[in-house]
Amino acid sequence: MTELPSRRLLLVHAHPDDESINNGATMARYAAEGAHVTLVTCTLGERGEVIPPDLAHLAGAALGQHRRSELSAAMAELGVQDFRLLGGAGRYSDSGMMGLPDNDDPACFWQADVDEAAAHLVEVIREVRPQVLVTYDDNGGYGHPDHIQAHRVAMRAAELSAESGWKIPKVYWNRVPRPVVEQAFTRLQEDLPGLPFTKSAAVDDVPGVVADERITTVVDGSAHAAAKAAAMRAHATQITVAEPYFVLSNELAQPLLTTEYYELVRGERGSDERETDLFAGVEEVS
Secondary structure (H helix, E strand, O other), X not given: OOOOOOXXXXXXXXXXXXXXXXXXXXXXXXXXXXXXXXXXXXXXXXXXXXXXXXXXXXXXXXXXXXXXXXXXXXXXXXXXXXXXXXXXXXXXXXXXXXXXXXXXOOOEHHHOOHHHHHHHHHHHHHHHOOOEEEEOOOOOOXXXXXXXXXXXXXXXXXXXHHHOOOOOOEEEXXXXXXXXXXXXXXXXXXXXXXXXXXXXXXXXXXXXXXXXXXXXXXXXXXXXXXHHHHHHHHOOOOOEEEOOEEEOOOOEEEEOOOEEEEEEEEOOOOOOOOEOOOOOOOOOOO
């Protein structure tokens, strides 16, 4: 087995595109710095809404396969080589938005047994031995069933891997401080007449918005802004980018953030002040 780099980051996301929106700059930064970055995506997003008219024919399995190719292209832009589908391609399907009949599909991720799904992730953890795990909060950032389930599976896998010999030193949740989002939306309103978008999202439409004091860690990814934007563009079925903004299928513009924010929920902070490095205090862990 090839020896892994001394710093190893694992991210767990629900669908292709979530990783680039939430953590694209972080992933590009650490990949460029030589860390081993592993992405585990839980579904192929087969029930996603398609934006471009010329791709509107894609649905179900065909959309999932297309989004898999988009994911590959996005990872190339971020410099990430290790990206996987939880349990293998097609193991879990997209659950659709909360409250829809899609949630009842026995094959969807929302219906998966958490311990069974976590066992697939534990296999990855045992192989990679990450010092840092990044995922969503217990509401999945904004209440999507696959995001909530990704949180449950990631947190359970962290527990199970600790029981079997690898305790992940630091676990983070994706966050965005409310003041940062409010300032970004003020700029967006000023810029909107000159953008190809006509409507703006609201602050609370951004997943993971919390009070500023909840933020423990700030990762400056501004040097990798172009890589993040390119990765988001690679997810063309789901995202339209006009830097420094983007829209999803709801056609509501929101800011494209290249400084990314986190809340440490397990492990020791590397500084009494806000951390600027997810690996603060754990670089020497092997």
